[in-house]
Amino acid sequence: MEQINNIQVVPCTSSNYLKPFRVHYSQNGTMKSWDFMRTHDSVSVLIFNTTLHCFILVKQFRPAVYMCEWEKSQAEETGSEVGEVGEVGEAAAPPEEKGDAENHPQLPPASAGVTYELCAGLVDKPHLSLEEIARQEVLEECGYDVPASKLRRITSYRSGVGVTGAKQTMFYAEVSDENRVGEGGGEPQEGELIEVVKVPLHEAMNFAYDENIPKTMGVIFSFIWFHSNMLSKYKISTNV
Ligand SMILES: Nc1ncnc2c1ncn2[C@@H]1O[C@H](COP(=O)(O)OP(=O)(O)O[C@H]2O[C@H](CO)[C@@H](O)[C@H](O)[C@H]2O)[C@@H](O)[C@H]1O
Ligand SMILES: [Mg+2]
Known part of the structure; x- marks a missing residue:
């Protein structure tokens, strides 16, 4: 269980991960403007462990x-x-007054920020x-060593079309x-704290639609993709 305290929200004036802009443009003769964020594209990977017949997901605290x-x-x-976007910063009091779960038991538990996701990463190495x-x-x-040639491209799509428009490419890896x-768990020097989670194949569809399990769209889509494209290969032993 994560322990989150000393929360402090400050304006983000410069970042390696995102940059906000406003674009003015003319569409069919009408002047318009749009606020957007430049971010990195990303990759995600649906991992299926053929020994254990389960999917390998990651679980992490998402601020x-x-x-x-x-x-x-x-x-x-x-x-x-x-509030409107932006008011989080204004509402935030100094941590000694507000940001600490001990003094403020009404703060959501850390688990409110933990999500189940596909293994994923930013495309930040151009070479x-x-x-x-x-x-x-x-x-x-996740601690699995698979050659890049064994990764099968599922598809790509735009995530966050209203704000970032970044492209995510999804792969499938059988391991x-x-x-x-190794254990996986992310790069400690980058501050990553990732828990590797197994979802048995026969539980995958219930998992996908269970709204009490916080998760990304990528998890839901990829489980359905597996169901319609790969299931016959594993059907006999799973009774799905
Ligand atoms: N906004 C931010 N602020 C501060 N530090 C940050 C940050 N974004 C990344 N980092 C740092 O960069 C590290 C590496 O992150 P990854 O490349 O694994 O991407 P992540 O899995 O967060 O996003 C992947 O997963 C999510 C969820 O699916 C997708 O939205 C995303 O496009 C995809 O790359 C993070 O652990 C953190 O240290
Ligand atoms: Mg990641």
Whole structure:
């Protein structure tokens, strides 16, 4: 269980991960503007362990998810509406007054910010192919060593079309226990704290649609993709 405290929200004035802009443009003769964020593209990987017949997901604390819950709890506490974007910063009091779960048991538990996700990573190394980046993420986050050539491209899509428009490319990797070379868990020097989670194949569809399990769209889509494309290969032993 994560322990989150000393929360402090400050304006983000420069970042290696995102840059906000406003674009003005003319569409069919009408002047318009749009606020957007430049971010990195990304890769994600559906990992299926053929020895254990389970999917390998990662589970991690996501500050952005937690802050949505945090803002909701602040609004409930003060009786105000959940604010406009930007008000999180204004509502945030210094940590000694507000940001500490011990003094403020009404703060959401850390688990409110933990999500189940596909193994994924940012495309931030221009000299590497998407497959090579995906391979590294599988190794670092989940501890399986699979050659880039064994990664099968499922598809790509735009994530966050209203705000970032970034492209994510999804891969499928079949692994076995023999490919397991470590614990995974992410790169500690990058501050990554990742838990590797197994979802048995026969539980996957219930998992996908269970709204009590916080997860990304990638998990849901990829489980359905597996169901319609790969299931026949594994059907006999799973009775699905
Ligand atoms: N906004 C941010 N602020 C501060 N530090 C940050 C940051 N974004 C990344 N980092 C740092 O970069 C490290 C590496 O992150 P990854 O490359 O694994 O991407 P991540 O899995 O977070 O996003 C992947 O997964 C999520 C969820 O699926 C997708 O939204 C995303 O596009 C995909 O790359 C993080 O552990 C953190 O240290
Ligand atoms: Mg990641």
